[in-house]
Amino acid sequence: MGAMAGYDPRVAKAVVSNTLEQMGKPAAIPKMVNIFNQNTRETKIVPEAMLSSVGPGWVLTGEVSNTPVVSDADKILGLIKQRDALYAANPNDPNISVLNDLIKKGRGYETDPQAIAARAAKIKADEAAVANAANGILGEDDLNFMAAQALTGDQSVMQGLGYGQTGATNRANLRKAMNKMATDRGMAPQEVAAMNVQMFGDRAQARTIGTRTANVDMAVREADQFADLALEQSSKVPRGKWVPINSVMNAYASGSGDPEMRRFGAFNNSFLNAYATAVGKGTMTVEGRKHAEDMLSTADGPEAYKAVISALKQEMAAALASPEATSDALTRRIEGRGKETDTKPKKWIPGVGVK
Known part of the structure; x- marks a missing residue:
């Protein structure tokens, strides 16, 4: 899923202003709804008032009954997630500083730039992993397992890696994993070749x-x-x-x-x-x-x-x-x-x- 598909700065500012007004007050979201993304197959719960700004591909699937009261901590956590998503999409987005100021009002919440960057990097990595899995690109765990198998001399792992760009990417990534693992183990190229023989x-x-x-x-x-x-x-x-x-x-x-x-x-x-x-x-x-x-x-x-x-x-x-x-x-x-x-x-x- 894109980090901020369909993002509208005006909506973000409205959320920030509304949250600033409600800080320290018991707040309840009057009506929440379930939505489903036909492209990414993701589901989530959002305020009904936000339906017009969730971006393309989302459809309404039903209301959420017994709406819980949202605490101040929940609001701050939600703003942290929104801020991290903004950073992942564009580190220079002006709304980030506005959200940071608001988050600082909630005591004990992380606003360190390095931590923000780390979370933003994780968001991108998670999105890349989902996209790669959908496209048939092997993940790190699979590549490491196959590399270990290949370093016993079993070259059958080089088969069935896919066709076209997917296959080329998998083969290149597997070679990189094999090279790194062999180097970490102190294996010379001649040893790897001898094992194949x-x-x-x-x-x-x-x-x-x-x-x-x-x-x-x-x-x-x-x-x-x-x-x-x-x-x-x-x-x-x-x-x-x-x-x-x-x-x-x-x-x-x-x-x-x-x-x-x-x-x-x-x-x-x-x-x-x-x-x-x-x-x-x-x-x-x-x-x-x-x-x-x-x-x-x-x-x-x-x-x-x-x-x-x-x-x-x-x-x-x-x-x-x-x-x-x-x-x-x-x-x-x-x-x-x-x-x-x-x-x-x-x-x-x-x-x-x-x-």
Whole structure:
């Protein structure tokens, strides 16, 4: 909202004169009304007598019932706000001195020129913030957050900043915020560039780890299920009929022998394939399958077989934990990048370099 859109000096003087007359007297505004600005979407309450001077865009939306009595302090506070708005619009407005004289009659109210200028600056800053938000211009908090993200090497923040003048302004402001933050942290331009390169590599590594973790996780889950089926089937093989796993696998491959034994062989075959994929980082390997077969061949009975299966499950859990640990380490490295540290052995000084 403009500081004094539609301002009329004659109206200001009338308000000042009226207030001077009413100082020290109980005063009540006889009738207040609600008004709404169709352009700025702002609402406020004003005396009905002031409707003709509120400026363009304002429409009446209703009366305010139970009008409160306005104290002297309220009057002075209102004049302070009016004086500050005048200063924000034009520091040389002659009505400012008139309002200052009136305000001085109210004890304890600020009339210091620096304080007036500070409040006027805040009025302008607030108006600029509202205008910028309406136009898609990023505020200081957003820019600082995005700058911190960019200084980890994540350049995705440079996307989606808008088009045309809005986009150009946002990009320029973000660059300024990044430069200031990097300088405050003592980061040289070379360090920022190195982080961008490192982030590019980290993204590729994260994709590889994600794919590998998914493949290993799926293989481990499959192997666990096949192992449970094989364990259940092993309990159906009488102790006196237990044969080495190699023989079980041969019976399965040839399709001969006891049906329960062949079923046992089928579950073992599925488990061996899934195990080899799990420990092979998502790709089945001959070496991985042979390792599991050699371990299973040492089982001389159901209990020994169960113990070997348990050991192989632990190996698969370790295979799954490896990419997960790598992913966690990568995440921690990214989260820690670009943060302030307690000790900074070097500092980037504009115009000087690293010192």
